[in-house]
Amino acid sequence: MHVSLNVVLAEDDKDYQEIFNNALTEVNIPTSLTVVSDGVELMNILKSPDSPAYNIVVLDINMPKKDGLECLREIRQDKKLSNTFSVILTSSLDPVIQANAIDAGANLFLTKPEDFDEYVEAVRKILTSDWQLKLPIYF
Numbered sequence: 001m002h003v004s005l006n007v008v009l010a011e012d013d014k015d016y017q018e019i020f021n022n023a024l025t026e027v028n029i030p031t032s033l034t035v036v037s038d039g040v041e042l043m044n045i046l047k048s049p050d051s052p053a054y055n056i057v058v059l060d061i062n063m064p065k066k067d068g069l070e071c072l073r074e075i076r077q078d079k080k081l082s083n084t085f086s087v088i089l090t091s092s093l094d095p096v097i098q099a100n101a102i103d104a105g106a107n108l109f110l111t112k113p114e115d116f117d118e119y120v121e122a123v124r125k126i127l128t129s130d131w132q133l134k135l136p137i138y139f
Helices: 014-027 039-047 068-077 095-104 116-128
Strands: 005-010 031-036 056-059 085-090 108-111
Touching: 005 014, 005 039, 005 116, 014 031, 014 116, 031 039, 039 056, 039 068, 056 068, 056 116, 068 085, 068 095, 085 095, 085 116, 095 108, 108 116
Parallel strands: 005 031, 005 056, 056 085, 085 108
Antiparallel strands: none
């Protein structure tokens, strides 16, 4: 029996969606991936009684309708979702954005790598982090 992680990726850029999915294949850890393109869609899925319990939520910051930080705050305020391991994966290098993400409740903050091999390693970090630990981790 294979235990699979349930991961939801909130990313509006189709290229990054594909890169994440390809990196996930390279990491070769049993994972069920759900991809959404905006924050409203993410929160609808997370709050749906028909959705599986997600182990990990990976959020881009800049998304239409509702940005990643808004979603993160909403996740942390929701009793059923508040313990979900939440990762910010963004192209921003701004330390203020990183601080805001950690303040909003991110467990892990990663900058999107330019190189595919580095992206694979970022996805590996996401999946192999002690996602039951609720402290912020910086990479």
